[in-house]
Amino acid sequence: MFGLNKSSLFSDTKKLEREIDGFVDILSEVGLVFKSIVPTYLNHSANGKFEEMVEKVKEMESKADKITKEVEHTLYEETLIPDARSDVLRLLEHMDELIGMYQGNCYHFSIQKPNFPKEFHHDLIELTETVVNCVEALCLTVRSFFRDIKTVRDNAHKVTFYEKESDIKFSSLARRIFDSEMPLDQKMHLRYFVEKIDRICDQAEDIADEVQIYAIKRSV
Amino acid sequence: MDISIIIFLLGGLFLGWSLGANDAANVFGTAVGTRMVRFKTAAIVCSIFVILGAIISGSGTTETLGKLGAINALPGAFAACVAAGLSVYLMTKAGLPVSTTQAIVGAIVGWNLYTGSDTNIRVLITILGTWVLCPVIAGVIAMGFFTITKNYLLRRKLHILRLDAYTRTALLLAGAFGAYSLGANNIANVMGVFVPISPFTDISISSFFVFSSKEQLFLLGGLAIAVGVFTYSKKVMFTVGNDLLKMSPVAAFIVVISHSIVLFLFASQGISNFLQSINLPSIPLVPVSSSQAVVGAVIGIGLLKGGKEVQWSVAGRITIGWFTLPVIAALISMILLFILSNIFNLTVSF
Numbered sequence: 078m079f080g081l082n083k084s085s086l087f088s089d090t091k092k093l094e095r096e097i098d099g100f101v102d103i104l105s106e107v108g109l110v111f112k113s114i115v116p117t118y119l120n121h122s123a124n125g126k127f128e129e130m131v132e133k134v135k136e137m138e139s140k141a142d143k144i145t146k147e148v149e150h151t152l153y154e155e156t157l158i159p160d161a162r163s164d165v166l167r168l169l170e171h172m173d174e175l176i177g178m179y180q181g182n183c184y185h186f187s188i189q190k191p192n193f194p195k196e197f198h199h200d201l202i203e204l205t206e207t208v209v210n211c212v213e214a215l216c217l218t219v220r221s222f223f224r225d226i227k228t229v230r231d232n233a234h235k236v237t238f239y240e241k242e243s244d245i246k247f248s249s250l251a252r253r254i255f256d257s258e259m260p261l262d263q264k265m266h267l268r269y270f271v272e273k274i275d276r277i278c279d280q281a282e283d284i285a286d287e288v289q290i291y292a293i294k295r296s297v
Numbered sequence: 298m299d300i301s302i303i304i305f306l307l308g309g310l311f312l313g314w315s316l317g318a319n320d321a322a323n324v325f326g327t328a329v330g331t332r333m334v335r336f337k338t339a340a341i342v343c344s345i346f347v348i349l350g351a352i353i354s355g356s357g358t359t360e361t362l363g364k365l366g367a368i369n370a371l372p373g374a375f376a377a378c379v380a381a382g383l384s385v386y387l388m389t390k391a392g393l394p395v396s397t398t399q400a401i402v403g404a405i406v407g408w409n410l411y412t413g414s415d416t417n418i419r420v421l422i423t424i425l426g427t428w429v430l431c432p433v434i435a436g437v438i439a440m441g442f443f444t445i446t447k448n449y450l451l452r453r454k455l456h457i458l459r460l461d462a463y464t465r466t467a468l469l470l471a472g473a474f475g476a477y478s479l480g481a482n483n484i485a486n487v488m489g490v491f492v493p494i495s496p497f498t499d500i501s502i503s504s505f506f507v508f509s510s511k512e513q514l515f516l517l518g519g520l521a522i523a524v525g526v527f528t529y530s531k532k533v534m535f536t537v538g539n540d541l542l543k544m545s546p547v548a549a550f551i552v553v554i555s556h557s558i559v560l561f562l563f564a565s566q567g568i569s570n571f572l573q574s575i576n577l578p579s580i581p582l583v584p585v586s587s588s589q590a591v592v593g594a595v596i597g598i599g600l601l602k603g604g605k606e607v608q609w610s611v612a613g614r615i616t617i618g619w620f621t622l623p624v625i626a627a628l629i630s631m632i633l634l635f636i637l638s639n640i641f642n643l644t645v646s647f
Contacts, residue, residue: 090462097458158461159332160546165457225454295457295545 089155096144096151097169097223103141104172105216107179108209110134115205115274118186119198131183138180145169164291168219171284175212178277182270191270192263197250201271204246208277211239215281222288222295229292236285240278247275302496305371308378310521313487315382316397317347317525319389320483322533323556323587324475327549328468329534333461336531342469343476343526348519350480350564351488355515357566357582358485359492364420366405367493372637373412373645374490377404380630381486388622396586396618397486399428403623405490407630412646423581428619431559431585432593439555439594440601446551464546471554475587478560480519485584488518548598555594560587 114130121127148169152162185191193201214235221228254267325339368374381400402424409416450460497510544552562568562580569579592612599607637643 087462090456090458093458094456156332158457161457223457225451227451 100144103137107137108212111179112209131187134183138176141176200250207243211278211281218285226292233285233289240282243278305375308375312378312382313518313521314525317522318529320587321526321530323591325472326534333465340526342473344523346473346476347480347522350477351484351515351519354481355484358584359489362485362489366409368490369647370644372643376633377490380404384626398584398586399622400626401486403626404630407627411631411634424583427583432589435555435559435590435593436597439597442551443598467550475557478557481564482560484515484518488514552594556590559590
């Protein structure tokens with residue numbers, strides 16, 4: 078009636094809610110896959126399981142891209158959440174970049190095949206776990222932004238905590254790499270990988286900061 | 298019907314048009330300006346409910362204006378309407394948030410003074426009192442609603458999209474209620490002065506339904522308001538939605554509902570009778586300013602947020618409007634009455 082179709086409004090809303098939740102699920106799942114990809118690479122880089130996991134990340138990235146486009150389309154087509162539309166879209170784009178960073182790391186491992194000596198395995202796995210925990214905390218922050226803005230700050234604080242942890246682990250690992258007896262080209266190569274993994278945390282922290290601002294804007 | 302009657306009624310219809318063009322923005326401005334509700338939807342809902350409010354509940358406030366001064370000649374009513382319209386135009390040009398309500402009261406007092414009729418001081422004081430009370434009550438209601446809604450939303454943890462869907466529906470319903478209240482409360486400004494001298498006769502449809510001359514006048518006034526909504530309010534709605542009230546859609550809903558409740562309170566015979574029946578002081582049925590109710594609600598929410606966003610200069614300008622607009626309207630009314638009676642030889646009172 079009067080151009081406001083209620084059933085369509087509410088069904089569009091539910092569909093979008095599911096899509097956005099699904100998008101955050103993908104980010105979280107990609108992280109979990111990435112967490113096992115690094116040890117898999119370090120221990121059995123030659124067998125097919127690693128490539129299988131890289132392929133899985135690629136599929137999830139494509140799915141996330143598709144969702145971003147669909148959400149963008151529906152938000153503008155149905156003029157939903159006019160006051161927060163641009164914030165939500167920017168948030169999804171930045172989270173998509175995060176998925177892209179995971180995927181990029183996987184590709185680099187797959188193509189460049191860095192040679193990490195055994196003495197660095199534990200530290201690298203720990204760094205990866207901290208990075209994934211950081212992104213997990215970001216997923217919680219984003220979910221809070223959509224449903225419970227009161228808890229955004231608490232969750233964003235966890236992101237900052239893990240980002241600092243990751244910085245410490247990155248510095249320690251990089252220092253150990255450069256203190257080792259490896260040739261400089263290998264040191265530089267390994268540092269590149271360690272730095273690239275740590276950068277995921279920086280991006281997650283930037284997004285968490287963004288979400289906190291959006292939450293202030295969203296407050297009634 | 299005599300052509301002169303139509304010309305004289307045009308004064309009221311002009312006032313109705315300007316009311317529709319400006320005050321509809323108070324009801325649907327934020328919803329349309331923030332694109333939560335489409336203009337076409339807003340205009341249709343607003344027009345239907347303004348007309349319904351005017352016909353069903355417009356009598357109470359009209360009676361109060363009648364007690365203030367019963368203009369008994371069409372040229373006199375015409376002069377009052379044109380004076381009100383002109384003074385609103387002049388004050389709006391000067392940037393003051395004024396209302397047709399204050400203008401028409403000033404114009405009626407002007408007619409009383411010019412024709413030597415008595416002004417019911419008690420009614421005048423009641424009307425002036427409600428003008429002060431209107432934004433204050435709107436502010437208090439908005440503060441209450443804001444607190445309840447904020448706590449409720451924090452507890453319910455609705456998804457941003459679900460909240461958006463609910464807010465859209467709520468804005469439309471609150472807008473319909475607001476339009477009804479606007480019609481009920483403000484139709485007196487538009488057609489009130491014509492009621493004692495209505496050129497229409499009652500129409501009986503079977504023995505059950507009588508469409509009285511007053512209701513016919515109100516329908517005409519309601520239609521004039523609807524024309525104002527469709528022809529000119531879009532621009533004002535976007536101004537209100539984008540420039541004046543920078544607030545969240547939920548806060549916008551609270552402003553609209555608070556404004557609507559205040560207008561309804563000052564127009565509802567039912568509530569007034571109920572309060573009297575339980576020995577409470579009844580609410581005077583007085584036309585109040587919807588713009589000032591909106592400003593009162595916005596200030597109320599601003600105060601809850603710490604008062605930093607409250608524009609006290611706007612509150613000050615409203616206070617100035619309470620005094621200056623009725624005086625200017627009364628002066629213009631007297632000048633017009635002088636012109637009509639002395640230059641055009643028209644009878645402005647009996």
